[in-house]
Amino acid sequence: MNRYSIAILVFWIIFFCDDVKSQQEAQFSHNMFNNMGVNPGYAGLENAISATAIARQQWVGFRDEEDNRINPETYSFTVDAPIEFIRGGLGLGFVQDELGFETSLGINLAYAYHLDLDFGKMGIGAQIGFLDKRFDFSGLNPLNDGDPALGGAGEESRMFIDGALGVFYMLDDELWAGLSVSQLAQTRREIADANHQLRRHLYLTAGYNYTLPINTAFVLSPSTMIKTDMGSVQVDINTLITYNNRFWGGVSYRLQDAAVVFLGLTFEQISIGYSYDITLSPLGRSGRSWGSHEIMVNYSFSLDIERIQETHRNVRFL
Secondary structure, three states, X not given: OOHHHHHHHHHHHHHHOOOOOOOOOOOOOOHHHOHHHHOHHHOOOOOEEEEEEEEEEOOOOOEOOOOOEOOOEEEEEEEEEEEHHHOEEEEEEEEEEEEOOEEXXXXXXXXXXXXXXXXXXXXXXXXXXXXXXXXXXXXXXXXXXXXXXXXXXXXXXXXEEEEEEEEEEEEOOOEEEEEEEEOOOOOEEEEOOEEEEOOOEEEEEEEEOEEOOOOOOEEEEEEEEEEEOXXXXXXXXXXXXXXXXXXXXXXXXXXXXXEEEEEEEEEOOEEEEXXXXXXXXXXXXOOOXXXXXXXXXXXXXXXXHHHOOOOOOOOOOO
């Protein structure tokens, strides 16, 4: 029984056994720019046509004993816009998440109804998602020959259909908060004689843009994201600082997992950001991971003509 076989067994237990719950949805360090990716209530609230792409290479250097690269890779693209005649906004999202021998490819369609409040505005949204999960059994090295749970022939795939609900609140460009739940139906499918069930995830996000009174060219933006599948909890605590609405940087801490460093630049309607995760878990301390890299690109075209000439911030590019 080698370490590689044990790792495959643990992987299978975590992701395919009914009685074990684990977080299944993609993880991003640029969570403050990914509101559309986790909350359908956000669609169209910015009064802009906005598109965001994120590419993440997690735990770079993580390999098995046969020197196969098995570190997670995730790619995401979202776009949303307000649609006045439906009194809300629409959103579209794509995500590809590769984890070892498993690949998930999803597409999400979202609608948010907008409410104008005395202080700020709110979006109440719903989403339908289609997720194709593929598993390559040819790469497995089972402990026991003939194990039915690992007896898939080559590559197998299943389609999952599920939904999400969310509420998102914004107070101008100063404050935002959101609450959402994904994979509501917890769809279950069978792959190679083993049941695989999507787990319901709850997201809580909040943040604030604070202009420093001693120098109004600097804006401090603390934020947080709390994510749970009712079995485990992940907490990200972020702080970004923006200079002259163009250059930004900051740090983040993901509890018991990583410390993150951010750098970014906004040029007219395009924002580009980079983050590096320093792995603090045993995976990093053992030298199995060299950290995680992430690139974010956002394009936002304002639909408010009167504000195009103004200096402004929003939760996408601070």
